[in-house]
Amino acid sequence: MRQLLLLAPLLLLTVGCGVVQSSEDEATDIAREVAARAGELLYSQRPRTAEEVGRSASGIDGVEVMRVTGTSTHEGDGIEAVIRTSGSAYRDWFDSEEVVVRRCFAVRVSPKSEWREQPRDVECPGGLPMTFAPLPEPPRLPYEELRAELPRVPEGGRADETEVRRVLAALDLSPGIRTEVKADGGRVGVLLSVKGNGFDPQDCLLARVAPGATRVWVPSRMQRMPGEGGCSVGNALDPIAAPH
Numbered sequence: 001m002r003q004l005l006l007l008a009p010l011l012l013l014t015v016g017c018g019v020v021q022s023s024e025d026e027a028t029d030i031a032r033e034v035a036a037r038a039g040e041l042l043y044s045q046r047p048r049t050a051e052e053v054g055r056s057a058s059g060i061d062g063v064e065v066m067r068v069t070g071t072s073t074h075e076g077d078g079i080e081a082v083i084r085t086s087g088s089a090y091r092d093w094f095d096s097e098e099v100v101v102r103r104c105f106a107v108r109v110s111p112k113s114e115w116r117e118q119p120r121d122v123e124c125p126g127g128l129p130m131t132f133a134p135l136p137e138p139p140r141l142p143y144e145e146l147r148a149e150l151p152r153v154p155e156g157g158r159a160d161e162t163e164v165r166r167v168l169a170a171l172d173l174s175p176g177i178r179t180e181v182k183a184d185g186g187r188v189g190v191l192l193s194v195k196g197n198g199f200d201p202q203d204c205l206l207a208r209v210a211p212g213a214t215r216v217w218v219p220s221r222m223q224r225m226p227g228e229g230g231c232s233v234g235n236a237l238d239p240i241a242a243p244h
Contacts, residue, residue, distance in 0.1 A: 023089040023099040030087030034062045035105035035119040038083060042109050046199040047072060053079045053109050055132040062086065064129035066104060078110020084124055138194050139174035141205040146171065146192070147216040150209055158186040159209040180233045186211060189236030196226065204231035206239075 038060045042053060054068040063083050070079040088100045105119035149167045153159050161183040168179055168190070180191040187210040196202035201224040207216045223230025223240055230240060 023091045024101060026089035027087040027099050027101040028103055030089065031085040031101060031103040032087075032105060032119065032121075034085040034087065035083055035103075035107060036116070038063050038085070039107040039109075039119055040116060042081070042107060043113065043115060044073075044109075044199075045111050046197065047074045048079070048109070050079050051132065053081055054130060055135070057081050057083055057107070058130065058132055065132075066125045066127075066129055068130065073109050074111060078108055078112065081107045081109065082122055082125060083107060083119075084129065138203060139176040141177065141192050141194065141203060141218075142171055142173070143205060143216060143218070146190075146205065146207055150190075150207060150214050150216065152214050153209060153211045155212040157211050159183070159188040159211070161188050164188045164190060164209055182233045182237065184237050187237060189233045191231065191233040191236055193231050196231075198226050201225055202231045206231075206236040208236050208239075 038057060041060055042056060048056075049072055050068045050070055053073065054065050057063055057068075058065045062085055064085075065081060066084050067082040068079060070076065073079050082104055084102055084104045086100060086102045088098050091097050091099060102124070104122050104124035106122045107119045108117065146167075149171065151160070151163050151167070161181060165181055168181070173179065173192070176194060178191075178193045178195070180193075182189045187208060190207035190209075191204060192207075193202060193204035201221050204224060205216065205218055208214070218224075219230035219235060219240075222228060223235070228240075229235060
């Protein structure tokens with residue numbers, strides 16, 4: 001009778017709630033959720049190299065990159081990143097001792113992978129987590145300098161393309177900045193741009209020197225998306241209407 005009384009609470013817990021998950025399994029599930037979240041953040045149709053994927057993964061909170069295999073997300077099976085995450089859980093409702101686990105998961109990054117594809121449990125590779133050098137900062141586009149130095153043309157005059165080119169040369173721009181100048185009907189348009197990746201908004205600066213008005217501006221984010229034509233010298237001469 002005494003044994004039955006001792007077993008009764010355990011039987012009730014098992015029957016009422018199903019099999020009780022161990023604290024280690026619970027902590028592992030939490031670590032897996034962190035890996036799944038990392039997979040969501042890495043998911044993209046944009047082509048990336050193994051180094052780019054690894055660098056992105058290493059910047060996600062709670063993620064250590066242990067191994068990266070593959071050449072490009074768009075070659076073969078894409079990139080597989082083995083990441084290490086951690087999770088914690090308490091042993092039971094009445095115990096203040098916390099169980100912490102560190103687990104490794106394989107996350108596939110490829111246009112063929114599915115959104116919210118579950119990471120695969122794998123053995124953790126030996127050694128320290130991988131480190132990645134930060135990307136170099138893109139060259140700064142000289143908004144204030146360009147605005148201050150471009151010529152002002154009086155009403156009834158004509159903008160001088162040669163003078164505009166002289167101003168740009170004097171700015172001693174970074175080799176990473178592409179420059180385009182075009183004259184049309186007494187006006188001169190200027191485009192300064194930094195090479196984009198073909199998926200995200202491009203960095204660019206537009207200017208127009210015209211009789212009675214010299215203007216320097218950055219197109220809207222939407223206009224700077226690939227294929228929108230915002231980062232063009234044509235948009236400097238004849239600005240595209242803002243979307244409504």
